Amino acid sequence: MAQRSINNHYKLLIIGGSAGSLDVLIQLLPFLRTDLDLSIVIIQHRKPGESLLPDLLAGKTSWPLKEVEDKDPIENQTIYIAPSDYHLLIEKNKTFSLDFSEKLHHSRPAIDISFETAADAYGASLVGVLLSGANADGAEGLKKIKESGGLTIVQDPAEASIAYMPEQALNLFHPDYIVSTEEMVSILNKLNR
Amino acid sequence: MVRDEDVQVLLNDMLDVYGYDFNDYSKASLKRRIDRLFTLDKFPSFAEFRYRIKSDEAYLKRFVEEITVNVTEMFRDPSFYQTLQKEVLPKLATYPLIRIWHAGCSTGEEVYSMAILLHEANLLQKSLLYATDLNPDVLEKAKEGIFPLSQMKQYSENYLAAGGKRAFSEYYTSRYDRAKFDKELSRKMIFATHNLVSDRSFNEFQLILCRNVMIYFDKDLQDRVLQLFDQSLEPLGFLGLGSKETIRFSTLASSYKQIGKEKIWRKGA
Numbered sequence: 001m002a003q004r005s006i007n008n009h010y011k012l013l014i015i016g017g018s019a020g021s022l023d024v025l026i027q028l029l030p031f032l033r034t035d036l037d038l039s040i041v042i043i044q045h046r047k048p049g050e051s052l053l054p055d056l057l058a059g060k061t062s063w064p065l066k067e068v069e070d071k072d073p074i075e076n077q078t079i080y081i082a083p084s085d086y087h088l089l090i091e092k093n094k095t096f097s098l099d100f101s102e103k104l105h106h107s108r109p110a111i112d113i114s115f116e117t118a119a120d121a122y123g124a125s126l127v128g129v130l131l132s133g134a135n136a137d138g139a140e141g142l143k144k145i146k147e148s149g150g151l152t153i154v155q156d157p158a159e160a161s162i163a164y165m166p167e168q169a170l171n172l173f174h175p176d177y178i179v180s181t182e183e184m185v186s187i188l189n190k191l192n193r
Numbered sequence: 194m195v196r197d198e199d200v201q202v203l204l205n206d207m208l209d210v211y212g213y214d215f216n217d218y219s220k221a222s223l224k225r226r227i228d229r230l231f232t233l234d235k236f237p238s239f240a241e242f243r244y245r246i247k248s249d250e251a252y253l254k255r256f257v258e259e260i261t262v263n264v265t266e267m268f269r270d271p272s273f274y275q276t277l278q279k280e281v282l283p284k285l286a287t288y289p290l291i292r293i294w295h296a297g298c299s300t301g302e303e304v305y306s307m308a309i310l311l312h313e314a315n316l317l318q319k320s321l322l323y324a325t326d327l328n329p330d331v332l333e334k335a336k337e338g339i340f341p342l343s344q345m346k347q348y349s350e351n352y353l354a355a356g357g358k359r360a361f362s363e364y365y366t367s368r369y370d371r372a373k374f375d376k377e378l379s380r381k382m383i384f385a386t387h388n389l390v391s392d393r394s395f396n397e398f399q400l401i402l403c404r405n406v407m408i409y410f411d412k413d414l415q416d417r418v419l420q421l422f423d424q425s426l427e428p429l430g431f432l433g434l435g436s437k438e439t440i441r442f443s444t445l446a447s448s449y450k451q452i453g454k455e456k457i458w459r460k461g462a
Contacts, residue, residue, distance in 0.1 A: 069437045070408045071415070083437050086408075089221040097219040098408045098437050101226070101262040117221040 006151060010191050011038050011125040012074070012090075014118050016111030016141070018045040018133025020161030022056075024181050025131075029060040029079075031185045037192050038127075039074050043114045045107050045135070046084040054081050070098045082109040090118040105137035115141025124149030127191065129184065130175075131155045133165030143173045153177040153184060195228040199239050203227065206247055213257065213327075214390045217414035226260045233259075254330065262409060263331050267302045267340070268351035269404070270436050274310060275356045276455040281431050282314045285399055291320040294398045294425065296389060297406030298324040301335025301382075302348075307402070308378040309352070309364060317381055323396065325387035332384045338374035340365075345372050389418050394425040401426055404456075405435035412442075419443045426460050433457045 013036075017024065021044060040063075046053060057079070058065040065079040066072070074080070074094045082088035087099040088109050104110035111130070115138060118126055128145035130138045132155055146152045152175035157163035159180045169175060177187060200223065207213045215223060236242040245252050268274050285291045291311075295304045304324045311317040326332050340348075349361035365372040387395070389406070401422050407415045422432055423445055432440070432449065434456045440446050449458040 069439055070435075071412050071442075086437060089219070089225070091219065091221045095412075097221055098405075099219075099222045099262065100264055100405045100408070100435075101222075102264060113225065117225065120221070120224070 006187065006191055006193075008151075008192075009037075009125060010127050010151065012041065012118060012122050013038055013127045013129070013188065013191075014041045014043070014090075014115060014145075015129040015131065016043040016115060016138040017131030018107075018111075018135050018137065018162075018165055020132030020134075021155075022053075023161065024155060024184075025057060026060055027181050028185055028188075029057065031189075032061070033189045034062055034077075036189070037076065039076055040079045041074075041082070041088070041090070041114065041118070042079065043082045043088060043109050043111045043138075045109070045111075045133070045137070046082075048085040048108075050084045053084075057081065068096045068098070070096070072096050082114065084109075087113045089113060090121045092121045094121070105135050107135065107137050111138035112141035116144045119145040119148040119150060122148075122150065126150035127153065127188075129153045129155075130166055130169050132160035132162050134162045135165055136168045138165060139168040139172050142169050142175065146173060146175065151176050153179060153187065155184070156180050195224065195231050195239065197224065199243075200224050200227055203243060203246065206243065210247055211253060212391075213388075215260070217390065217411050219409050219411055222262075222409055223260060226262075230256065230259045257328060258330060261328060263299045263328070265299045265302045265405075266344070266351070267306045267348040268355045268357075269303070271351050271354035271356075273355075273404075273433065273436065273455055273457070274306065276452060276457055277307075277433070278310055278314065278356060280452050281400065281457065282310065282316060284429075284431075286314070286316055288399060289319065291316060291400075292396065292398045293320060293322050293400045293402065294396070295322060295324045296387070296401060296403040296422070298326050298332075298335060298384075299328075300331050300340075301338065302340065303402065303404060304335060304382055305338060305364075305374050305378055306352075308381065309357075311381075312378065313358070317378075320381050322382045323398070324382055324384050327386060327388040327390075329386050332386065336379070336382075336384050338376075338379050339371050340374070342367055342370045342372045389421065390414065394421055396425065397427050398425055398430060399427055400431045400433070402433045404433060405438070407438060408435060416443050419445050423460070428460060428462050430460045431457055432460070 054067045089097045154175045352361045448461045
């Protein structure tokens, strides 16, 4: 289903997921090309005070991995994790802002907020990926990425351990790719080639 | 969808008409909140939204309340409070009068948390807690010390995780769905409006707390506010920020020393 060229110069890859998505990240990160020319941001639903995720994912990549602090600049070839109990927003000057406003979809961080601000800041140079989850968060935001010209990828609900989150996106719009984790790795590795 | 240009028009209006300067706030958050309010209140056009804000003072109040974030908690990040209690309060105890500034206190949950810490360390009697915010309405709520009863389970857990030794329910009385905190706790609190963007230093303190307030500011404004805190802090005073904030990139960094891993820094002598 390669209905669109992926040779554009993408600058940011943003990945959102909830229940069941950690396994996908663990299978995905070690197989990404280390010379991919972009930054990665991961919005994973977490409980307040949860602190193990960055260490867990850092072991799966050779890139620097950092839990975001307010106003951190977005560096190339670096992986950023949204901290627990804050929303993560992406600014047009390519820095992060944190926000402790109301939860959205019972979640903080909320994937929609990060996706929507990233779409606004990065437009067509953004790739959005939505993974497994039991929550409607992320669908609206991914649609916004598509509307802003970015590339959108949804984990195949048939493969996702909880299909609800990817299904919500598919009910809302047609993403560029609906794929398994393995196919996802292969698409991402072809970016910016 | 409100556009960047629309946001800028509203920010200019706010400054011209009301003297509120939101120009150096983090743009992504501000735009999102303005867009959210525009949708929520179902304005048919941006022009009507703008007109309402400019001409209706009651709606302006709503606008300010909705675009600024007033979400706060008691004993958020328990380890922060534990460090205050173990490392900071013993130093403050040596002063005859303890002056603390809660900058951007919102509805006051953190001020009451601090008062509880001071009370348990037998320091509340000789303390003054200055609690300021740009929004007079949230200060009125803070003065009352009434918080939703539904939050008390979470706050009680935070309090115990912070090393609290008593039953948290000793500090409030429940009525219907609300918890009213003991008047003894608020006796030493002074509430006043203060805008971190435009107002100056008004006193000297031994401890300034400003947690998850500057995250809504851009970097330049953060720097200016940190300078204001520096001017308002006595030598050897303490500055406490939110768990994902830092002074690392500011000019203060060289003369302040971080206490362990917590977001508390001590000013040099």
